[in-house]
Amino acid sequence: MTEVALPDQLLVVIDPVARRSDGESVRIAKDVLSAGAATKVCLPDGPEEFARALARRGSRRPVVVGDDRALLRAVSLLHRQRALGACAVSLVPVGGVLSLARSLGVPMGAVAAARAVLDGAERRMDLLVDDSDGVVVGALRIPSLPAPSPSPAGVPLAGDPAAVRPPWLRTCQSLVRTLASRPGRLVAAPGSAPARPSRPMRLRVEVDGALVVDLDQPVEAVSVTPGVLGGAEVVVRPVSVGAAVAPLRVVGRRVTVSGADFRYRADALVGGPVRTRTWVVWERAWGLTLPVR
Structure with a gap:
């Protein structure tokens, strides 16, 4: 039987990416949560430890400190344990990928998000579940x-008549094309890629x-x-x-x-x-x- 999570007992799982990307926000979130509830803090080093921490949460309410990917990992794991009905998930968003958290209404600041964990309310939402038991939260x-990438310069595609031309002829033709095209050549801006x-x-x-x-x-x-x-x-x-x-x-x-x-x-x-x-x-x-x- 799955234990029902109590609102004043928290399991705070801090994603390793969050710890590396913004240690100050992680520290603030820990301080606010610890001041308002009985907390157990877990610092998993990878997905396996992350999963073990959630599986051993007992009656504690899970709080994820991390980005969208950490939230999705937690929801997916709890779904496979068939435990989503017994506890609400909480999130303190820390990291670079936070568009999903923002769209769900999670506060973006560490203090505001931690206070919402302590004083907020559970909102039930729909989930998409596929035939391999994968989940979709947002969209x-x-x-x-x-489109297939064009062949690199000087490398003909299979079946191209150029593929059977002698190497010296292909080299000369490539040199002529390069010299002929040089005056009208356009250079892409730094960091941009040509549209395909x-x-x-x-x-x-x-x-x-x-x-x-x-x-x-x-x-x-x-x-x-x-x-x-x-x-x-x-x-x-x-x-x-x-x-x-x-x-x-x-x-x-x-x-x-x-x-x-x-x-x-x-x-x-x-x-x-x-x-x-x-x-x-x-x-x-x-x-x-x-x-x-």
Whole structure:
């Protein structure tokens, strides 16, 4: 039987990335939390120790000090332990990747976030769970695939007639092209990369068993966001040829995407490649401690 976490007992798990990136904010968070509640502080050195600390939390309420990735790790581990219903997760955001924490309403300062842990209230939220038991807290996105990279200068692609030309001829031709192009050459700004065109994907998207788009309709992107009318909002952006094509928007509880191997971004993490994946909305599956409005 899972023990119910008590609000005045905290397990403070400090992610190693947070300790390295902003030790001062970590110290402040520890001081504020320790002054307001009975705390046990854990300093895991890696994912395995992080998981062990959460598994041995007992009746203590878990508080994660770290960035979005640390929060996602904690939610995923507690989901696999089927413990999300017994305790609310708290977060003191420290680190460089905090867009998810900000979108969820977590205060950004160490003092304000720690006080919200002590004085805030639990807010239950929906969760997307896939058929491999992976979770999505904020949003799922399937981006367009990058176009194949052009061959490096002087290196012909397989099947190119240049591949059978004598080496000396290819060298001369490359030198001529370089000299001819030098006057009109454009140099990219420091830190920038030339834009690469993307190629569309062919995916089959079904929501609650109803077909939204099939393989014969190329798409630019697919996004799935939980927490909309008790389900998830699915947005499919078809490829436009000439006139603009409006995105297709559907709300449902079960989303299946299939097609050629594709990768997907679940919050801050990238999954795949897979041929098919199904996500199901779990209503009010997890709780996050947030400031009282």
